[in-house]
Amino acid sequence: MRRSEGIVMRGEITKLSLSCTAFLFLCMLVCVVGVASAKTIYVPDDYEKIQWAVDNASAGDTIVVKGGIYHESDISLDKELSIIGKGCPTINGNGRNLFIVKQHITIESLNIVNASSGIYIVNGPVKVLNCTFKDVSTAISTKSSGYIWERGGDIKVVNCKFNNIGTGLDVYFGRNVYVLDSTFTECNDGVMINTLNQYFNYVEISNNSFNCRRYGVAIQGVEVIPLIEVCKNTFGDCGCAIWIKNVNAVVYLNNFINSSNNLYESPVIIYGGRTWLKLWSNPISYVYNGREYQSCMGNYWDDYKGSDKDGNGIGDSPYHRDVQYPAISFTDNYPLVQPWENYFQPVLKPKPKVTVSYEWHDGYINLTIQLRNEGEKSNFGGVHIRLENATFVSVDKGTFDSVTAYDIIDPEAVDRDPANHTMKIEEKPNVVELYVKGDSAQATARIKPGVGDGLKIYYRAWLKDKDDTVYNPYTGEYEAYIARDPAEEPDDPHSKNPPYSRHVGDDGFSFIDYKCHDIRVSNVKILPVPYEYQDGSHWCGPASVAMLLRCCSFDIHVWDVAKDLRLNFDEGASGEELGDYIETNYNYDVELNSFGNLDDLIEYVKGQIDAGKPVILAVGNKSYCCHAVVITGYAGDGGCTALYVNDPSGWLLRQLGIHFSDPAIVYPVSLERLNEKGREFEWAYGTLVITHMRIIPRNGSINVNSDGEIIFTNFLGYSNILVLGDKGLKWNMTSPTYEVISYEYSPYPVRPTLPDYWIYLGTGFNVSNHLPFKQRYEVCASIDMVTDVFKCSTVDVNAESWAEVYLYILNQDLSEFSPGEHRLYFSITPYGGGIGDTISMDISIVAPNPRVSV
Known part of the structure; x- marks a missing residue:
């Protein structure tokens, strides 16, 4: 139905009636159209010519141009598109304009030849990526008069090659212009920018190579003075490397080669009273001859005659050029003594790599330790190995120069004869250090696993660099090698090594930056x-x-x-x-x-x-x-x-x-x-x-202290009768002074029936551990049978030491047991099982007990 039908007919307004179903259908149709996804069009598969593909594309589509030679010109790009070459396609412009850009366009991976203008930009923004231009009058240009440029238009040229070109870029319009990672060879002019547009803001020309007969970079400000940044470029055999007028420019980290063979008396020509030029950067970090520095950085001038006595790569005296009026003389206060590429090499550092392999043999674990250097040569290094739940039995230092072993708790070396090739370790150490006067070596060791079902082998390597500092490859930081004595701290306060904040004897010693073998030893x-x-x-x-x-x-x-x-x-x-x-x-x-x-x-x-x-x-x-x-x-x-x-x-x-x-x-x-x-x-x-x-009753006296806690003075050695009487739970002793009883309020009630009344038996045990390592023990109470446990507590006892543990028995704990004669057992065993000790005592639970029926 045509729009006039049903909307306006014979001058009368007619309402368009739609059913609910039709209305919903139209809504769905609008939604589908609104979210239609961008498509990819192939040339020549879908359309033989690029212009035909553009004509049939929608905004947001991608046109892929496959390998081949295409003769086209005046291709009008009037919608947002991406045109991408695949297989090195060549577009021959037949001496005319090739692309005329009127919208947001990306052009990538095309070879553009034989054109008056390869890409002529009427409107933007535009991205030109990985393209090659050859035998073209002007590779990329913009309209030079009128005002039709959109406010946000950027021009980005990245990784392109310009060969035998009249002008690489000839730009009059654009908010921001970027020329990056590109080469200009056998060109008359490289980059020409005339800032006629009031929205010009920023120009960056970086990491390019220019070999141009006239100008490498020429920038002129007229209505405005934009900021120009020219850095990390190489200008060789150019008539004039940089020509600037009425702009704010920062020019640094550039190479000016053959600067004495210029058309002008200087490789850099400055005109205009409104020109501001700075020929060096703000302080930046750089690496020169393997060392790190921080300084302002200027440019490399191949005719610079100054010296560099401090070896930081920055000339000791400024580079100055006097030029004739109307050009302006200039000075580089931080000239480079070598091309800028030599200031950003990786820092040369040793790169230690240690491998630790292991195999089981007759109940031992045999280790092979190998140190290799994959970086700068080092004259001293080592390997640090620490065991968890295992001990070293012997170490064969192999091609290492020396070896020492010690316990992490006591950092005194225990090897008796360091000159001996194979060290039989007489103590029980869990740390070994191997040292080499070089940067590669191999050793072997034998270790014995400890108690439990797992052990860990922590290891790391370190190598000194030429500044006698140590680089840790796992943290990426300089740090001192592991020290056993604070006296080993460096005397030089300017040393890169930080203070020795960690020693093997420190409680806070951490192996977080170590590699680790986690070995399960369930066998x-x-x-x-x-x-x-x-x-x-x-x-x-x-x-x-x-x-x-x-x-x-x-x-x-x-x-x-x-x-x-x-x-x-x-x-x-x-x-x-x-x-x-x-x-x-x-x-x-x-x-x-x-x-x-x-x-x-x-x-x-x-x-x-x-x-x-x-x-x-x-x-x-x-x-x-x-x-x-x-x-x-x-x-x-x-x-x-x-x-x-x-x-x-x-x-x-x-x-x-x-x-x-x-x-x-x-x-x-x-x-x-x-x-x-x-x-x-x-x-x-x-x-x-x-x-x-054997579980047998034991007799003897009981030491009861003033707060009602019973102390067994010889392991679990004594017992007596426990009675619950009118005044609560107590030991049946002749002296009524030491009743094991506590009240939250006084006076004492006659019978234990009030809710604020409670009684307890606090039994303290001195648990001795004669083992050479920490052990956890479990103290349990049971009635009538050792297995009928109703109360437990645990305690950790240090090696060859003792600790005290209390087991409190409250009246509620006995509430399930009937009045009468019972046997109370106390048992101590290693946590997790093993042989322990058990005693028993006869007790009487008598009425009245508020929790037990008589």
Whole structure:
């Protein structure tokens, strides 16, 4: 229907009636049209000529011109489009204007040849990207008269090539003009800008190369004085590199080559009383000869004769040119002594790369440490390795020059002979430092995993640069290498190394910038068994018993066991004697076994270790009675390949050909080797295991302090009768002074029936830890059966120390138990399982109890 029909007919206004359905349809149609997406048109696939593609395109479309030669001219671009070449297409303008731009246009990746004007801009803005212009009178030009330019029009020319051109850019209109990353060769003029438009604002000409017969850059201001920035360009063999008049210009970081062969007496010509020129930048950071500086920066003039005594790349005296009137003389106060490209090279720094690889072998982890330099040569460097839940056993420094090892807690070196190629570590360190007088080396190390199912290997490398500073590749910052002594801080206050704010002994020492191997060791099970040396020539059994009892948190040593058993220095004890000693003196049940073959022994040992129980193993034959060691763990995927052994003297280790520097370190014993030697010497095997604590009532006095807390002064050593009477929960003692009772209000009520009345038993335990590392313990209370736990508390005890933990039993805790005689158990065990201690005491819960029916 034509618009006149239904709208105006015979001079009468007629209303257009639409049904609701038709109205909704029209609304949907409008929406669809409004959101129609831009499309891509291909030349010559869709249209043979570019002009035809433009005619049939809509605003926002993209026209892709495929490879080939196209003869077209006067292509009118009157809508917002992108014209992009694919496959190096060439557009021949046949000596006429090629593109006439009247709208916002992007032209990219085209070869434009043989044209009067390659791109003639009537209106903009315009982007010209990655294009090549050859044999063209004027590559890019704008209208030179009239006022039809839009207020926001920018001209951007980026990464273009201009060859054998009359003029590269001839611009009269444009808000901002950018000429970037382009080359001008065999041109009469490179960039010509006449600022006739009142909206001209800013011109940037940067990172270009000019070889022009007349002008490289010529800019003239008439009605306004725009800001011109000319930087990072190279002007070579130009008649005049820069010609400016009536503009504000900053010219810096340019190269002026062959500046003595100019058409003018100077490579830079300045005219006009309203011209302001600055030939250097504000202070900027730069890198010269591998060092970082900050300064104002001028330009490179190939005829500059000044010196650079301080070596910062800036001439010591200004560059000055006197020119004849009407041109203006100029001075560059910060001339460069080399082309500007030499001031922005990457900082030359060492780039250390360390790799740490590992493999399991007979219960150990063998490490290979390799340091390489991928940057500037260094004459000193190192690798820092720290273990978590593991210790070093030995380190072979390989091609490193020296090695040291220490505990992170005590940063004193423990290597006894640094000149030795292989260092057998006599302590139990978790940190190793390797040093090299160079920048590459390789070393190996052997480590033993600790208790638990995982360990971590932290490592980092560092290399000194030529300024004797250290560059950390992981943080990207200069910093000092790890110091163990604050006295190692540098004396030079101007050193780039910051103060030594971190030392290996500091609590705040952080490995956040380290690389890390997180190794799961679920195939290894090791129990925390303290080591005891046997001292007496036949005290391997007593030493092994002392290890088991210390593992149960008793403060006992081999001399205590030998004294209790009345052993001379050269006397030993049998397995039965040792078992009786444990049962009699420490109330533990023990289990003795003998095994004729290794396979049965291994299955038994694995079961005990999995249950948290170390095993005393006695090895002997007919000619040698036996030698006792403590098996603390095992290693193996699925099966078992090695046993971890505490050997009181090292005898078994020697028999198996295991090299050791100190038997105090837990050593893995290969089962293959043990089986081989067992057959050779016809060994038989016996074991002793502490199975569990005997739970028996203990009698004795109770120390009750004034605030009602009961202190067991010897581990869990005493018990008494607990009574709930008219005045609440108390110990049945002769003295009524120390009642374990508390009230929120006074006077005391006659019967415990008021809600503001509460009673508690606060029991304090001194928990001793004789292990060489921190241990968590759990204190629990139960009634009638050890397993019926109704109250628990935990405490962390530092290595070889003690701590106090309180377990408060409130009246509500006993509310579920009926009046009468009961047995109250207190148990202490290592958190997560293991052998602990338990005591019991008889208590009476009597009426009246407000929470229990009588």
